[in-house]
Amino acid sequence: MSATIVTVGLTEISLEVLAxxxxxxxxxxxxxxxxxxxxxxxxGLALGGWFGTRFVESDRTGMRQLAFVQFGISLxxxxxxxxxxxxxxxxxxxxxxxxxxxxxxxFAGTAGGFQFPVADTIIRGFPxxxxxxxxxxxxxDLAKSLR
Numbered sequence: 821m822s823a824t825i826v827t828v829g830l831t832e833i834s835l836e837v838l839a840x841x842x843x844x845x846x847x848x849x850x851x852x853x854x855x856x857x858x859x860x861x862x863x864g865l866a867l868g869g870w871f872g873t874r875f876v877e878s879d880r881t882g883m884r885q886l887a888f889v890q891f892g893i894s895l896x897x898x899x900x901x902x903x904x905x906x907x908x909x910x911x912x913x914x915x916x917x918x919x920x921x922x923x924x925x926x927f928a929g930t931a932g933g934f935q936f937p938v939a940d941t942i943i944r945g946f947p948x949x950x951x952x953x954x955x956x957x958x959x960x961d962l963a964k965s966l967r
Contacts, residue, residue, distance in 0.1 A: 832932035835896055836861050839925045842900050846907050847918065857925055864926035868933025875934070876941045886938050893931045899924055 839857055844850040875885070903924070907917055 831893055832928065835893075835928040836925070838897065838900060839921065839928070842904060843921050846904065846921075856922060860922040860926040861929040864929025864931075865933040866929075867926075868930035868935070869937065870933075871930070872934035872937035876937045883942065886935065886942060889931055889935045889938065893928070893935070896924065896928050896931070 836858075839861070840850065840854065843853065843857060847853075903917060903920060907914070910917070
């Protein structure tokens with residue numbers, strides 16, 4: 821379980837950097853839109869945290885839901901590859917592709933935001949980890965290790 825949370829945190833930040841790099845390579849102008857990319861990720865993160873908290877409060881939290889979210893996170897790089905392939909097949913600037921970047925970046929944030937409260941609830945449910953709270957889990961995620 822501990823490696824799962826560390827991996828998802830690392831994957832989430834990597835997906836944000838990947839979105840910025842792919843956007844730059846596809847459209848050639850990043851600095852005018854980097855605030856939109858970052859904002860869509862952060863908005864998705866807030867939305868995912870809100871949904872994850874509501875999900876936890878409904879007492880439906882389990883490893884199956886966490887695995888489903890992590891599977892969704894693993895599909896995001898595949899979507900970036902598909903977008904790059906589509907971009908090479910379509911000539912010129914396609915506004916739909918630019919909108920897809922923002923939506924996919926928001927989805928990455930939503931998945932990460934949803935995952936944290938669900939994983940936190942699962943970890944605190946283990947008898948050996950009764951002393952954990954959300955702040956402890958978050959700080960250990962930042963330190964990249966759990967006891």
